[in-house]
Amino acid sequence: MRAARYHGPGDIRVEEVPKPEIEAPGDAVVRVTHTAVCGSDLWFYRGETDREVPSPVGHEPMGVVEEVGDDVVSLEPGDRVLAPFAISCGECEFCRKGLHTSCANRSSWGGDNGGGQGEYVKCPTADGTLVKVPDRHADDEETLRSLLPLTDVMSTGHHAAVSAGVEPGATCAVVGDGAVGLCGVLAARRLGAERIIAMGHHEDRLAIAEEFGATDLVTARGDEAVEEVTEMTGGGVNHVIEAVGAESSMNTAFGVARPGGTVGYVGVPAGVEEAEFLGAAFGDNIALRGGVAPVRAYIEELMADVLQGTLDPAPVFTKTVDLDGVPEGYAAMDEREAVKVLVEIDA
Template sequence: MRAATFHGPGDIRVESVPQPELDSSRGAIVRVTHTAICGSDLWFYRGESDRDVPSRVGHEPMGVVEAVGDDVVSVEPGDRVLAPFFISCGRCEFCRKGLHTSCVNQASWSGDNGGAQGEYVRCPEADGTLVRVPDRHADDEDTLRSLLPLTDVMGTGHHAAVSAGVEAGSTVAVIGDGAVGLCGVLATKRLGAERIIAMGHHEDRLEIAEEFGATDLVSERGDEAIERVQELTNGGVNHVMECVGATSSMETAIGVARPGGTVGYVGVPHGLGDGLDLEPFFRANVTLNGGVAPVRAYAEELMADVLQGTLDPSPIFTKTVDLDGVPEGYAAMDDREAVKVLVKP
């Protein structure tokens, strides 16, 4: 089969690799029909995080089941499925409490499992990972585009909102105008937030945030951004969603949080070891809550809203490529020419 492979910073190649084969009674093989490039993929693409060379890439698969093991009960060949960015068993202590990202049988989509930016993946734990799309929606392209973000960014944005304690009537600040931040805006709107302040630096992305329900747009940086939110809210907000993962964005989060508030953080940590000061959180009794999003726990809930037409995160896909176009897609996201790239192998 063919799959996108990382060969070093700035070097993504689409090449022939061994096709994954079924090797477990609990597993499944999925032919990938839709996948995506994630903002977190840019860290290794830019050489700012370590990754094996060469290695297959991608972690947001949707496709059609080709084969299943004898013990699989939830899906069968021919089913359309989507899958979270982590493989989970659904049986262990942490899966049972909805913390699938801490699954004791956790696996990734890279390596021998195929890499989700390719033609096939192997899922070693089909029942605990794969989410079946109802047959009546299985071939509706518009619906599939809306469902694909549930593999990662929509579930992650929702986790930020839940972690920040967003509820009906809340005033919320969402830090970050990438795909996760934009989905975070959509999640807060879905949960009934009354005022949603979207904070970012790109006009085109803030326009999407406004389309998703943001009531206020803040494009300033650093202290100026904090001052602007403080002015808009007369002292800050009780619910802050940090969707970037950098020290600077976490400093912005504490700067706009009202004493006694909560910061829900889901940005993949990058540079937080360079001196994040926790004293402001301590002094203002601001709760820091969140982490890697257990998107499998939210999948059915969010899918129900997509299927009934009340949730549509698909506008985050501002560029679509085929498998050969994956290197171009990485470059477009790295250059901020695309919010998120949809890949159709």
């Protein structure tokens, strides 16, 4: 099969690799039809985090089940499935608590599982991981495009909003205008927020934020941004979504939080060293909740809204490529020419 692999910073290649096969009774092999490039992929692409060379890449596959092991009971060949970015068993202590990303038997889409940006993936513990799309929607391309963000960014934005305690009538701020931040805006609106302040620096992305329900836009940076939000809200907001993971964005998030407020953070941490924000957290009793999103805990709830037409995160995809175009997709996101790249695969 063909799959994208990492060969060093800025170097993604589509190559022939072994097709994954059923090895255990709980396995499933999925033919990937849709996947995506994630903002978190840019950390290794830019050389800011270490990664084995070469190694498969991608963690947002959607496709059709091709083969299942003898113990798989919830799926059969031909089923259309969504795959959360983390593989989980669905049975351990943490999965039962809804913390699927802390699964005692967790795995990833890399290594022998094929990587999410390729023609096939193997899913260990398929019953605990894969989510079936109802048959009546399985071939509706418009619906599938709207479902794909649930594998990561939409569910992650939802996790941030839930962690921040967003509720009907609330005022919240969203720090970051990448795909996760935009989905955080959409999630906050879904949860009933009355005022949503989107904080970012790119006009095209903030236009999507408005489409998703942002009522206010703040384009300033650092202290100036904090002052603007504090002034417009009369002292800050009770609910903050942090969707970047940088030290500066964390400082901004805590800077705009009202005393007694909550920051829901889902940005993958990078360069957080001095942790200035901890002083604000301690001094103003601001709670910090969140972390890596347990997508599997949310995906069915969010899928129901997509299928009934009340939730549509598809506008985060601003560029579409085929499998050969994956390297181009990485470059486009790295250069901020795309918010998120959809990959359509004809395996």
